[in-house]
Amino acid sequence: MWNSYLGKRLKGFGYAIKGAWMLLKNEPSIQVQSVIAVLVTIAGFYFEISAVEWMLQIMAIGLVMSIEGLNTAAEEMADFVHPDFHNKIGYIKDVAAGAVFFAAIAAVVIACIIYLPKL
Known part of the structure; x- marks a missing residue:
């Protein structure tokens, strides 16, 4: 069964759930964002935000947490490949963190657009 198309998708879904759990369990930044x-x-x-506001909010949450997961993966891979300090590894890690920053700023702007008028 696990070699069928559906079986492979289910197996992949299991890996995704495992990865999400590992992020939630081990990464302080994801814990704060959660x-x-x-x-x-x-x-x-x-x-009582509108359906459109819900969609934007859910997309913002998903974007920030997804990018944070990719940032964590990039940092872990960089540390594995080159555990000692290296300028290029530092650059890669900073760029990955910058991507999280952009997503977080977008999420804050969306939250302000949704909630400031309601306060």
């Missing part, structure tokens, strides 16, 4: 995601979700219910 708490923020829960808080803005509660705020969404409290302020």
Whole structure:
């Protein structure tokens, strides 16, 4: 069964769940972002945001957490390949962190657009 198309997809889904759990369990940045995601979700219910606002909020949460996961993967890979300090590895890690920064700024702007008028 696991060699069928559906079996391979299910196996891949299992790896994805495992990876998400590993991020939540081991990465402080994802843990903080998860708490923020829960808080803005509660705020969404409290302020009864519209369907479009929900979509934007969910996309922002997903974007930030996804990019953070990719950043973690890039950092782990860089540290594995070259554990000692190296300027190029530092550059790669900084660029990956910069991607998270862009996503986080976009999420904050979306949150401001949604919630500031309601306050």
